[in-house]
Amino acid sequence: MIVASGLKYQARELKIVGTRPLRPDGVDKVTGRARYGADISLPGQLIGKVLRSPHAHARIKSIDTSAAAALPGVKAVISRDDFADMAEEYAAAGELTINFRDVTRNMMAREKVLYDGHPVAAVAATSEAIARAALKLIKVDYEILPHVIDVIAALRPDAPLLHEEQYTEGVNPRPARPSNLAKRLEFARGNVEAGFAAADTIVEREFTTKPVHQGYIEPQACLASYSEDGQAELWTSTQGHFVFRAQCAKLLQMEISKIRVTPTEIGGGFGGKNNIYNEPLAIALSRKSHRPVKMVMTREEVFRATGPTSGGHVKVRLGATRDGRITAATAELSFQAGAFPGSSVAPASMCAFTRYDLENVRVIGNDVTVNRPKVAAYRAPGAPIAAFAVESAIDEMAKKLGIAPIEFRLINAAREGTQTYYGPKLGKIGYIETLEAARAHPHYRAPLGPGHGRGIATGFWFNIGNETTAALNINEDGTATLIMGTIDVAGGSRAAMAMMVAEELGIPFDRVRPHIGDTSSLGFNFITAGSRGTFAGGMACVVAARDAIEKLRDRVARIREVPLEAVLWKDGHAVPAEGSARQFAPMSLAEIAGQAGKTGGPIAGHAELNVQGAGPGFGAHIVDVEVDRQTGSIKILRYTAVQDVGRAIHPAYVEGQLQGGVVQGIGWALNEEYVYDADGILANPGFLDYRIPVASDLPFIDTVIVEVANPNHPYGVRGCGEVPIIAPLAAIANAVENALGIRFYDLPMAPPKVLQAIDEAAAAASKA
Amino acid sequence: MARILLSSSLTPYTGGETELELNVANVAQLFQALGARYPRLRQQLETDLAVAIDGEIYQDALLQAIAGDSEVFLFPKIAGG
Numbered sequence: 001m002i003v004a005s006g007l008k009y010q011a012r013e014l015k016i017v018g019t020r021p022l023r024p025d026g027v028d029k030v031t032g033r034a035r036y037g038a039d040i041s042l043p044g045q046l047i048g049k050v051l052r053s054p055h056a057h058a059r060i061k062s063i064d065t066s067a068a069a070a071l072p073g074v075k076a077v078i079s080r081d082d083f084a085d086m087a088e089e090y091a092a093a094g095e096l097t098i099n100f101r102d103v104t105r106n107m108m109a110r111e112k113v114l115y116d117g118h119p120v121a122a123v124a125a126t127s128e129a130i131a132r133a134a135l136k137l138i139k140v141d142y143e144i145l146p147h148v149i150d151v152i153a154a155l156r157p158d159a160p161l162l163h164e165e166q167y168t169e170g171v172n173p174r175p176a177r178p179s180n181l182a183k184r185l186e187f188a189r190g191n192v193e194a195g196f197a198a199a200d201t202i203v204e205r206e207f208t209t210k211p212v213h214q215g216y217i218e219p220q221a222c223l224a225s226y227s228e229d230g231q232a233e234l235w236t237s238t239q240g241h242f243v244f245r246a247q248c249a250k251l252l253q254m255e256i257s258k259i260r261v262t263p264t265e266i267g268g269g270f271g272g273k274n275n276i277y278n279e280p281l282a283i284a285l286s287r288k289s290h291r292p293v294k295m296v297m298t299r300e301e302v303f304r305a306t307g308p309t310s311g312g313h314v315k316v317r318l319g320a321t322r323d324g325r326i327t328a329a330t331a332e333l334s335f336q337a338g339a340f341p342g343s344s345v346a347p348a349s350m351c352a353f354t355r356y357d358l359e360n361v362r363v364i365g366n367d368v369t370v371n372r373p374k375v376a377a378y379r380a381p382g383a384p385i386a387a388f389a390v391e392s393a394i395d396e397m398a399k400k401l402g403i404a405p406i407e408f409r410l411i412n413a414a415r416e417g418t419q420t421y422y423g424p425k426l427g428k429i430g431y432i433e434t435l436e437a438a439r440a441h442p443h444y445r446a447p448l449g450p451g452h453g454r455g456i457a458t459g460f461w462f463n464i465g466n467e468t469t470a471a472l473n474i475n476e477d478g479t480a481t482l483i484m485g486t487i488d489v490a491g492g493s494r495a496a497m498a499m500m501v502a503e504e505l506g507i508p509f510d511r512v513r514p515h516i517g518d519t520s521s522l523g524f525n526f527i528t529a530g531s532r533g534t535f536a537g538g539m540a541c542v543v544a545a546r547d548a549i550e551k552l553r554d555r556v557a558r559i560r561e562v563p564l565e566a567v568l569w570k571d572g573h574a575v576p577a578e579g580s581a582r583q584f585a586p587m588s589l590a591e592i593a594g595q596a597g598k599t600g601g602p603i604a605g606h607a608e609l610n611v612q613g614a615g616p617g618f619g620a621h622i623v624d625v626e627v628d629r630q631t632g633s634i635k636i637l638r639y640t641a642v643q644d645v646g647r648a649i650h651p652a653y654v655e656g657q658l659q660g661g662v663v664q665g666i667g668w669a670l671n672e673e674y675v676y677d678a679d680g681i682l683a684n685p686g687f688l689d690y691r692i693p694v695a696s697d698l699p700f701i702d703t704v705i706v707e708v709a710n711p712n713h714p715y716g717v718r719g720c721g722e723v724p725i726i727a728p729l730a731a732i733a734n735a736v737e738n739a740l741g742i743r744f745y746d747l748p749m750a751p752p753k754v755l756q757a758i759d760e761a762a763a764a765a766s767k768a
Numbered sequence: 769m770a771r772i773l774l775s776s777s778l779t780p781y782t783g784g785e786t787e788l789e790l791n792v793a794n795v796a797q798l799f800q801a802l803g804a805r806y807p808r809l810r811q812q813l814e815t816d817l818a819v820a821i822d823g824e825i826y827q828d829a830l831l832q833a834i835a836g837d838s839e840v841f842l843f844p845k846i847a848g849g
Binding site: 090091097169170171172185186187188189214270271272274346347350376377378379380381421422423424425427461462463464465466467527529530531532610612613614712722 | 777780816818828829844848849
């Protein structure tokens, strides 16, 4: 594997990149042929089901599975005793580093159950009905313990303690007592006290957000088949089949080469399918039963036991001069990590103020364990929570200073060379271009109707590269088969990859057929996360294409008996290089491929990279709302998302990413929240009571693509999937404030809460 | 000697130090030197940290060269959803 940062952006005339062909996976998806996790079956398969904790926090005194195992049709029962305990060992697995000691306990509870829905045992049976009946026969003796859900309550000294051995990391000296504060981190730059002293105006507020789920439509689903010679095959809906393979191997103490993972089509992930849940259980059940085992989560299980994102509490303080320059900024973010440490508070802390060029900053992040499912990444993990607080405070400050919201941001905007408070200086970025495009958009100046409000907010995300591989096989007829290792998380990255390969080869888009390879067909790939799919996957595909082109040139040089440097690749043909004295008859890709078997063998290109050079992305959103003063309902009237994506390989799918992110942000702002009862039991584990936006709730989401090329990608790609979910929470809150004169500091802005605020404001006004 | 700058989030593991100079030729040598100097930083170096060398960010790039006059920032790794 090499570190790939050598491919630089080169502006050139493009024929395919930037067009809008139909996606290669489209026909199968709209005709129902596409196979998702639950669509995969094997002869003789069993159905696996999981017994889950009915308590938010309890010690497991004993588990008796004998009656379940004796039920006719039950072929295997597993619990904590079927898995080796794991020592503390850390590994990168997406959003944050994971600790295998925690992973094995989240997969199957050991000493304690730590949330409603925590797996306690699992069965495999010949039917789902028998499996469910068997679960009822498992006897678990619990000692119920006090629980804590709220992040601030969990930080109190007398809070119920989840982990008796957890001492806060990141503080000196080490605390004398364990607590639910797993980690504290602090980023600082300059002198905030002096900065606030220099301010003419200070805004200081506290904000809270509720935990929300990624809301993917396809529940987790997998099928495992373990053979008598110790080999396992796994089909699963995942954002990272190589990472799943590694984690299953670790947890089941198997060699990596003995597990082959085939990714199915994925019906949404958004960070929620970065982590294993049922996969090791299915393999373990298959190993024990000697039969394939299929496990499909119900929606209730998805809500109760898979990673939502954190609920957060954020304190923000801003100071600024009369002329609009921010002199100091501080924030303290406290995030629910769920049952085990590892929330997204670190990246949230790092991007809280990174849209701005600030001299004096301090950000504290608190990672707090509570009796909820272990959180998972959710599209720009943590950033929307931080941006809700910071961009609301920015809006309030701009209003206090009498400066238009985009102007205020432009005065303070980060640009190339801005020193971040978490580490490096920013490279080439497009925040100013994005703000200027938003300011120039007709939406920004369109007249508002009576009672309507307009809000502005912005977002930033880092984007990443990481380990990525690809193989490009030139077929005998001159078509090309592209094997990618990055999962297409339904955003259309297969199309984008094929377009880049077609552009490189100089052949039509439909002559490149992309596929996602299984774990036996390519080297390791990191998960599709961090907006890396088209950036890093595209880099690998371009490298593989250029590798193939070099081999094609070499083959033609030998066929035509000319030096290699006399052969140029142009528009799908090997042609004499310009100015070369050695002329020869050009050969098309199809002609070379047709002769390949007799001139040296098949031709293929490969790439095995650790992709570096990701380009950060910035977005600016404009939203108009109308608030129904009788019901408290907020209607989104108009929404415009502007974003620098570096380069849109397939603009329609980039627009789709922007629209999808906005819609998820609208849900987070207006309706979505986990509701727990007094016993810590999730009260709304279904889409009837957990309300995500549907088409009838939404206007058309307008998009503006800004293209400030990433200098470290051959086509200038930055990545685009995460930035669009960051700004909507604050943009909508700012619009509601503009409409009502009431600022909301707590999400979601659901109708009862809005109505109450309207009534309270009216009562206060009548008293005055 | 390369100028090494540590994110303020790492001060609990470095006794408060955020800046030093080291004679290292690549990231592996840098991490080895930092681990020897700050034993509490070793686990972070193993799994949690990225570097920016003269403005270019690298994650998991132990063989990346560091020039004698380079400026290197260490800060938490980034992933995403």
